[in-house]
Amino acid sequence: MPVLKLIGVPLILEHAKKGLSKALGGHKATSEVWRICTPLSDGDVTVQKSKFFKSITEDIDDASKLKTFVQLVSALASASTVENYHEFFRGIAVECKEAHGFNHRGTKVKIFELKRLRQKERLYFFPLSAKGMRFFIVLLAHHKKDETTPKNVANYCEAQAIQFIDAGEKIYIQE
Amino acid sequence: MSPKNREVQVSIQDNREVFSALRRSDIAYQLKARMLSKGLRSVDIAERLGVSEANVSRWFSGSQNLSLDTMYAIADALEERLCVLLRAKDEASTLIQLEDEILHRDWERQKGKGSLPNLSNLSEYQFVADNPAANDGFISEFKLERTA
Numbered sequence: 394m395p396v397l398k399l400i401g402v403p404l405i406l407e408h409a410k411k412g413l414s415k416a417l418g419g420h421k422a423t424s425e426v427w428r429i430c431t432p433l434s435d436g437d438v439t440v441q442k443s444k445f446f447k448s449i450t451e452d453i454d455d456a457s458k459l460k461t462f463v464q465l466v467s468a469l470a471s472a473s474t475v476e477n478y479h480e481f482f483r484g485i486a487v488e489c490k491e492a493h494g495f496n497h498r499g500t501k502v503k504i505f506e507l508k509r510l511r512q513k514e515r516l517y518f519f520p521l522s523a524k525g526m527r528f529f530i531v532l533l534a535h536h537k538k539d540e541t542t543p544k545n546v547a548n549y550c551e552a553q554a555i556q557f558i559d560a561g562e563k564i565y566i567q568e
Numbered sequence: 569m570s571p572k573n574r575e576v577q578v579s580i581q582d583n584r585e586v587f588s589a590l591r592r593s594d595i596a597y598q599l600k601a602r603m604l605s606k607g608l609r610s611v612d613i614a615e616r617l618g619v620s621e622a623n624v625s626r627w628f629s630g631s632q633n634l635s636l637d638t639m640y641a642i643a644d645a646l647e648e649r650l651c652v653l654l655r656a657k658d659e660a661s662t663l664i665q666l667e668d669e670i671l672h673r674d675w676e677r678q679k680g681k682g683s684l685p686n687l688s689n690l691s692e693y694q695f696v697a698d699n700p701a702a703n704d705g706f707i708s709e710f711k712l713e714r715t716a
Contacts, residue, residue, distance in 0.1 A: 406590075413583075413586065413587075416583070416587040416590050416591060417590065417591070459586050460589045461589075463586060463589060463590040464590065464593040464630060467590055467594045467630070468593060468597055470594075470597070471598050471600065472597075475601050475605050476605075477604065480604055481597075481600060481604055484610075484625050484628065485596075485600065485629050486593070486629045487593070487630065
């Protein structure tokens with residue numbers, strides 16, 4: 394059974410750098426329309442062992458990358474509070490664009506990336522409605538070196554998206 | 569300089585750039601999200617404040633260091649309250665824990681009464697519990713922290 398772990402922004406920030414969540418004063422975001430979560434695989438005992446959190450450790454490894462990354466996380470957090478998140482991203486410094494698309498069961502599935510102009514840091518996610526709720530499934534943080542989305546990133550994101558779309562109501566949501 | 573002051577100074581210097589980037593974007597994006605949630609557009613904020621739409625777009629870009637006057641003005645245009653609180657660093661997280669505990673207790677109580685047949689876990693309950701409050705009260709709580 395595929396598992397989604399609900400994650401708060403403070404947890405992501407704290408993993409990126411100890412003490413970083415304190416920069417925001419610990420406020421709780423206003424009501425989420427889209428719940429932010431990340432996949433846990435069988436071997437993941439804690440969310441810190443998840444692919445997403447490992448990707449933060451591996452790719453967001455200096456202050457300059459961190460500076461961009463936190464802005465992407467911050468944008469995702471606020472976008473999660475509005476229905477039309479594409480409208481939210483219009484005109485702000487963080488851009489939300491399709492990084493990879495594919496057809497599954499006759500439907501076009503889109504994996505999105507968040508990025509800042511001229512910066513190489515990316516945050517990959519895809520939106521999913523299941524179990525009467527809506528989710529932003531955050532898949533990877535990445536420091537991109539090429540113009541196109543790397544094959545391994547696209548493959549991983551596609552496999553995860555298919556897994557959760559197919560699972561539908563069988564997805565297990567972990568608090 | 570006292571060792572304590574020196575320690576705080578180093579910490580602030582180390583974190584300055586990242587904290588600044590995070591705080592600027594966090595506040596601007598919360599304001600924009602609230603605007604959209606209320607069905608308003610940048611042009612509405614511009615008209616209510618008597619400024620250009622381009623100005624409002626710049627405020628919401630997430631890159632600007634918004635002044636207090638600007639933040640309060642946007643809150644006025646949104647017809648919301650902006651709160652700035654000063655809290656000890658540990659207090660904020662304690663409050664979040666408390667909120668979570670209260671929610672959990674409430675969920676257990678409702679479940680015990682059998683009044684939530686359609687909700688299977690705390691997560692779903694939290695989602696339902698959160699949404700009615702979407703239009704209430706505060707624009708957000710921007711907390712200035714003091715070191716203990």
